[in-house]
Amino acid sequence: EAGVAQSPRYKIIEKRQSVAFWCNPISGHATLYWYQQILGQGPKLLIQFQNNGVVDDSQLPKDRFSAERLKGVDSTLKIQPAKLEDSAVYLCASSFSVDTQYFGPGTRLTVL
Amino acid sequence: AQRVTQPEKLLSVFKGAPVELKCNYSYSGSPELFWYVQYSRQRLQLLLRHISRESIKGFTADLNKGETSFHLKKPFAQEEDSAMYYCALSADSNYQLIWGAGTKLIIKP
Numbered sequence: 001e002a003g004v005a006q007s008p009r010y011k012i013i014e015k016r017q018s019v020a021f022w023c024n025p026i027s028g029h030a031t032l033y034w035y036q037q038i039l040g041q042g043p044k045l046l047i048q049f050q051n052n053g054v055v056d057d058s059q060l061p062k063d064r065f066s067a068e069r070l071k072g073v074d075s076t077l078k079i080q081p082a083k084l085e086d087s088a089v090y091l092c093a094s095s096f097s098v099d100t101q102y103f104g105p106g107t108r109l110t111v112l
Numbered sequence: 113a114q115r116v117t118q119p120e121k122l123l124s125v126f127k128g129a130p131v132e133l134k135c136n137y138s139y140s141g142s143p144e145l146f147w148y149v150q151y152s153r154q155r156l157q158l159l160l161r162h163i164s165r166e167s168i169k170g171f172t173a174d175l176n177k178g179e180t181s182f183h184l185k186k187p188f189a190q191e192e193d194s195a196m197y198y199c200a201l202s203a204d205s206n207y208q209l210i211w212g213a214g215t216k217l218i219i220k221p
Binding site: 003004033040041042043044045048055056091093095100101102103104105106 | 207
């Protein structure tokens, strides 16, 4: 089966610019996660969707970050405006059952 | 607070030597623990979970509730084991994972 797809793979922007990331989960996976992974740290959950509803977005900086999963399949994560500290790898993962999460390749964001 | 600690950022061992990657957790209930691995230029993937009690690629991990640990072990390291290893804890009904900072394992020839 096809894995989790993410695009773009790399993005370089200047601070205060906007950026959007796209994720296509594995077909049939109801749960979708967005993580932020800063260099030298483990992934940090930003938001979890169950179908098109938000399960948890408590760690999403809502003043600048937004995410949606309108039809319960693809998802987009947006940052507006970006700050230097947003430089990280943004990981998307999906799961069918409650255990294994399947990860995409990630998007490496550099904010200058 | 729920926390996962991997005390070693880097672990370097020779091929054929035993490997132990340490993971300690902080959680008062009954956790589910996982080990995920990321090989060079590959995506993060599940290696094993404590509920399965299985051996994957020669690796095993035993949950020690008394010591709140879930160390990953392999008796004889192979060069292809070189990777980044993350320990993760699932501690609520939403099955969200709390991650350690990871340990980079290097197997020297």
